Amino acid sequence: MIRKSRGFLLVGFVLSAFFLAGGCGKREPAVKIGFAGPLTGDQAAQGLDMLHGAELAVEEANAAGPILPGYKVELAAMDDSRSPAQAVTVAKKLAADPDVLAVVGHLNSSCTKPASAVYHEAKMLHINPVSSNPEISRQGFENFYRVCSTDDLQGPAGEQFAMQRLGAKRVFVIDDMTTYGRGLSNEFVKAAKAGGVQVLGQEGITQGEKDFSPLLTKIKSLAPDLIYFAGMYPEGALLMRQRMELNIPAKFMGGDGLFEPTLIQLATAQAADGVYITTLGGDIHQVPSAAGFVRSYEAKYGHMGAYAAYSYEATRIAIEAIRRAGAKDRQAVLAAMKGIKQYPGILGVHSFDARGDTTIRTIGIYTVRDGKFQFLESTN
Amino acid sequence: MSAGDLFLQQVINGLTIGSVYALIALGYTMVYGIIQLINFAHGEVFMVGAYLGLAAILGFGVSHSAAGSVALLLVVLALAAGGCSFLGLMIERVAYRPLRRAPKLSVLITAIGVSFFLQNAVMLSFGPLDRYIPPILPVVRWGNGSVGVTLMQVIIFAVSVSLMVGLQLVIYATPMGRAMRATAQDPLAARLMGISVDKVIAVTFAIGSALAGVGGVLFGLYYSTINFHDGYLTGLKAFTAAVLGGIGNIPGAMVGGLVLGLLEGLSAGYFSTQWKNVVTFLILVLVLLFRPRGLLGERVAERV
Amino acid sequence: MKLKYLLPVFFLLLPFIDSNPYHMDVFTTAALYALLALGLNLIVGFVGLLHLGYAAFFAIGAYTYALLNLRLGYPFWVGLPISAVTAGIAGVLLGLPAVRVRGDYLAIVTLGFGEIVRIAVTNCERWTGGPNGLLGIAHPTIGSFNFGVDSRPYYWLLFILVEATAWVCARLRRSRIGLAWGALREDELAARCIGVDATRLKLLALGLGGAIAGLAGCVFAAKQGTVTPDSFDFILSVMILAMVILGGLGSVRGAILGAAVLSIAPELLRSFSSYRMLLFGVMMIVLMRVRPQGLLGRRHVAP
Numbered sequence: 003m004i005r006k007s008r009g010f011l012l013v014g015f016v017l018s019a020f021f022l023a024g025g026c027g028k029r030e031p032a033v034k035i036g037f038a039g040p041l042t043g044d045q046a047a048q049g050l051d052m053l054h055g056a057e058l059a060v061e062e063a064n065a066a067g068p069i070l071p072g073y074k075v076e077l078a079a080m081d082d083s084r085s086p087a088q089a090v091t092v093a094k095k096l097a098a099d100p101d102v103l104a105v106v107g108h109l110n111s112s113c114t115k116p117a118s119a120v121y122h123e124a125k126m127l128h129i130n131p132v133s134s135n136p137e138i139s140r141q142g143f144e145n146f147y148r149v150c151s152t153d154d155l156q157g158p159a160g161e162q163f164a165m166q167r168l169g170a171k172r173v174f175v176i177d178d179m180t181t182y183g184r185g186l187s188n189e190f191v192k193a194a195k196a197g198g199v200q201v202l203g204q205e206g207i208t209q210g211e212k213d214f215s216p217l218l219t220k221i222k223s224l225a226p227d228l229i230y231f232a233g234m235y236p237e238g239a240l241l242m243r244q245r246m247e248l249n250i251p252a253k254f255m256g257g258d259g260l261f262e263p264t265l266i267q268l269a270t271a272q273a274a275d276g277v278y279i280t281t282l283g284g285d286i287h288q289v290p291s292a293a294g295f296v297r298s299y300e301a302k303y304g305h306m307g308a309y310a311a312y313s314y315e316a317t318r319i320a321i322e323a324i325r326r327a328g329a330k331d332r333q334a335v336l337a338a339m340k341g342i343k344q345y346p347g348i349l350g351v352h353s354f355d356a357r358g359d360t361t362i363r364t365i366g367i368y369t370v371r372d373g374k375f376q377f378l379e380s381t382n
Numbered sequence: 383m384s385a386g387d388l389f390l391q392q393v394i395n396g397l398t399i400g401s402v403y404a405l406i407a408l409g410y411t412m413v414y415g416i417i418q419l420i421n422f423a424h425g426e427v428f429m430v431g432a433y434l435g436l437a438a439i440l441g442f443g444v445s446h447s448a449a450g451s452v453a454l455l456l457v458v459l460a461l462a463a464g465g466c467s468f469l470g471l472m473i474e475r476v477a478y479r480p481l482r483r484a485p486k487l488s489v490l491i492t493a494i495g496v497s498f499f500l501q502n503a504v505m506l507s508f509g510p511l512d513r514y515i516p517p518i519l520p521v522v523r524w525g526n527g528s529v530g531v532t533l534m535q536v537i538i539f540a541v542s543v544s545l546m547v548g549l550q551l552v553i554y555a556t557p558m559g560r561a562m563r564a565t566a567q568d569p570l571a572a573r574l575m576g577i578s579v580d581k582v583i584a585v586t587f588a589i590g591s592a593l594a595g596v597g598g599v600l601f602g603l604y605y606s607t608i609n610f611h612d613g614y615l616t617g618l619k620a621f622t623a624a625v626l627g628g629i630g631n632i633p634g635a636m637v638g639g640l641v642l643g644l645l646e647g648l649s650a651g652y653f654s655t656q657w658k659n660v661v662t663f664l665i666l667v668l669v670l671l672f673r674p675r676g677l678l679g680e681r682v683a684e685r686v
Numbered sequence: 687m688k689l690k691y692l693l694p695v696f697f698l699l700l701p702f703i704d705s706n707p708y709h710m711d712v713f714t715t716a717a718l719y720a721l722l723a724l725g726l727n728l729i730v731g732f733v734g735l736l737h738l739g740y741a742a743f744f745a746i747g748a749y750t751y752a753l754l755n756l757r758l759g760y761p762f763w764v765g766l767p768i769s770a771v772t773a774g775i776a777g778v779l780l781g782l783p784a785v786r787v788r789g790d791y792l793a794i795v796t797l798g799f800g801e802i803v804r805i806a807v808t809n810c811e812r813w814t815g816g817p818n819g820l821l822g823i824a825h826p827t828i829g830s831f832n833f834g835v836d837s838r839p840y841y842w843l844l845f846i847l848v849e850a851t852a853w854v855c856a857r858l859r860r861s862r863i864g865l866a867w868g869a870l871r872e873d874e875l876a877a878r879c880i881g882v883d884a885t886r887l888k889l890l891a892l893g894l895g896g897a898i899a900g901l902a903g904c905v906f907a908a909k910q911g912t913v914t915p916d917s918f919d920f921i922l923s924v925m926i927l928a929m930v931i932l933g934g935l936g937s938v939r940g941a942i943l944g945a946a947v948l949s950i951a952p953e954l955l956r957s958f959s960s961y962r963m964l965l966f967g968v969m970m971i972v973l974m975r976v977r978p979q980g981l982l983g984r985r986h987v988a989p
Contacts, residue, residue, distance in 0.1 A: 484978065
């Protein structure tokens with residue numbers, strides 16, 4: 003009896019000792035920008051892409067001279083694995099670290115939304131690169147800013163294009179039931195109904211699922227002109243492939259979650275050919291102010307995905323806010339951010355409206371030809 | 383597309399995936415029949431088979447001739463079968479055999495541990511992202527605009543059925559098969575008759591794992607993307623199929639697999655695709671609760 | 687004798703000894719897992735029912751409080767007992783058909799139930815918010831003090847809950863009910879023959895175990911402020927099972943120890959985080975081979 007208790011005690015003490023030892027380290031004075039995104043899991047490719055964009059921004063800023071006198075700015079990268087629960091945990095970690103003055107993140111709207119509440123409670127600057135769900139900026143969080151367009155624009159833009167350019171009159175809508183996917187599909191359906199397009203159905207699939215042939219077979223029997231998918235590229239690729247195998251003549255259109263080169267590889271160029279995708283901005287390669295960024299990024303990291311430019315932009319703006327604040331103080335950074343207007347970024351000139359959304363509201367439309375994305379047009 | 387065409391297409395889809403379930407279910411049912419163990423790790427063996435297929439295809443490269451493609455397919459299947467067979471033997475030897483006399487709880491927990499180990503070993507080796515398997519056969523489709531069946535679907539069905547027929551032959555027409563049946567019926571008596579029970583169990587694992595490996599390759603070729611997580615869900619479904627058909631009953635596993643595939647496809651197509659897996663789990667739970675012997679199993683008397 | 691009281695005091699004072707907020711967060715998580723492990727230990731350790739769907743009750747407790755708070759405005763302290771009762775009832779309901787089933791089948795049935803609950807929660811968007819879950823759940827308040835995002839109040843709350851639950855479990859084990867449970871675990875047929883009401887006792891265990899998970903779920907939801915279905919997957923069920931096994935099936939202190947080890951160790955091995963699941967698997971295999979009774983368990987007489 004006593005022996006067992008002693009063992010218990012010993013283990014308890016040893017573990018605690020390890021822990022305490024780990025905690026008592028010397029801390030260097032630092033100023034950090036938090037970064038949160040999926041660094042593991044099936045969206046790691048996009049998450050890493052974003053991380054690299056942020057890293058590049060920090061690197062360039064530090065090279066150009068001290069941002070805050072006496073401090074070097076570092077990036078504190080955290081992984082949320084596209085899990086909302088983990089996003090909250092990670093957000094709390096960042097919020098609890100007094101060195102972190104601002105956060106750039108997350109990728110998925112379903113992660114950004116709950117995390118934004120944590121950042122709001124901690125009263126720290128939160129700049130979101132690519133989450134497009136409009137509700138996030140409607141929560142009344144004064145600390146929230148966003149550098150991309152939102153789905154209440156993306157959905158209707160897609161619908162407009164489908165109706166006018168593709169002549170679609172009957173549509174079937176699929177989404178992945180996430181905050182982003184369901185939000186975007188709802189916007190699309192809303193616009194379709196208003197535009198007089200018949201919505202044959204709106205169904206959800208679960209992320210991670212593979213077999214969509216029952217659903218696609220059902221869709222085929224309804225004979226739509228267009229299938230619209232609001233979700234991410236792993237499921238999108240499978241949908242496209244199985245659509246081809248089932249010989250479904252309907253056209254296929256998706257949201258910015260599909261805008262990732264891996265999509266074409268997973269779906270095969272054959273199945274992806276002729277697919278349409280809406281994106282949260284114009285063609286980055288066509289924007290002259292972005293040329294330098296594209297060059298630097300590709301020189302350092304090689305191939306660039308769709309989101310790197312946004313997280314680069316968001317990080318640069320965060321750095322600017324810190325610079326203007328002039329002090330290692332979250333409130334000062336927030337106040338400084340309010341003063342940022344007409345910021346010349348690589349995506350264009352940003353101003354932020356009352357909700358924190360950027361005034362750059364471009365939606366791009368791409369298609370896939372010869373195994374590559376091809377820019378078609380953009381709205382504004 | 384007429385209602386009949388729609389139904390037919392759903393049936394074709396269902397039977398295809400059902401064939402894969404059947405192949406995996408055979409492994410579950412054989413092992414349970416012999417040592418009353420739910421081999422939790424079997425689903426991961428299936429997943430490893432898919433990855434072995436991927437490695438083989440990447441290694442050999444896709445062929446552009448008809449003969450070359452067929453040869454590649456056979457080689458890949460053989461490699462996956464062999465590799466998984468070896469894996470199954472290793473698992474039995476290292477994890478299960480030492481616990482032959484241990485309480486069932488311990489063995490089940492060990493099986494879960496093996497499952498976790500394999501899943502994560504594959505994840506660490508091949509990465510957590512979906513991996514793409516290039517198609518090794520041209521996409522050929524027979525049918526009209528509404529209903530059709532692809533070459534891959536035909537191959538999956540044909541390969542599964544032939545293997546199942548082959549297995550039946552082995553079980554009923556070879557001495558080893560006789561030994562397996564004897565051990566499943568009464569291990570002690572079998573041993574008394576001079577049968578090496580250890581060897582029989584090993585062979586059971588080997589065959590079951592080989593079949594799962596083949597299933598894995600076919601699965602990978604059919605969906606073109608594989609993930610280290612596929613083993614868990616598909617394994618669970620295949621186990622449901624085994625239970626549905628009657629656990630321990632080999633034709634039952636085949637029937638169970640096909641029936642489950644059909645039920646799954648039809649419920650996803652006609653009802654809702656979101657609830658597809660709930661249907662599967664409900665079948666599992668209901669069968670276990672109300673008809674544990676399954677469709678083809680004999681009534682199992684509780685040994686007092 | 688003294689050691690027995692020293693440990694709880696040590697854990698009680700831990701937040702003062704180590705005030706690092708990150709550490710506190712880990713300790714709080716460990717305490718939460720300890721509560722869950724105690725509940726599962728009751729089912730698996732005391733009665734011998736292998737349950738692979740325990741996360742479902744954790745989920746039910748969490749969502750119950752979330753819905754009570756968001757839809758009806760109930761505060762935490764009202765939600766806590768209701769969550770426990772709801773999860774307990776769920777345990778009994780899900781157990782009703784399951785108790786008739788043999789050991790290894792029971793494991794699969796509970797797994798099936800666990801997955802059904804998780805998928806149902808993910809799909810029933812109108813109620814549960816779907817895969818995005820529910821946000822904005824209120825933190826507990828005592829008077830004007832709001833628990834907020836600081837881990838420490840939760841840690842103490844959980845400390846009380848863990849100690850209370852451990853005490854109840856220990857008493858139960860020594861009681862007639864506990865003895866009957868033990869008889870069921872060792873040999874159900876024999877136990878039945880001497881008049882043990884197997885069904886009622888199993889349901890009792892499942893109900894209590896479920897209720898404990900419900901408590902944990904409510905605290906979890908209140909602390910996080912959000913609940914999402916991906917927090918309640920099969921991997922969690924297995925992890926809690928691993929904690930119970932590591933600590934020793936049936937041992938109350940063992941469950942707490944197992945939970946502490948398996949929630950703190952991954953933090954220590956942060957750099958090896960991708961190997962975490964792998965090591966779990968290896969640990970389970972090795973443990974069953976080398977020391978199936980876990981760290982603090984008693985060696986059972988093998989049948």
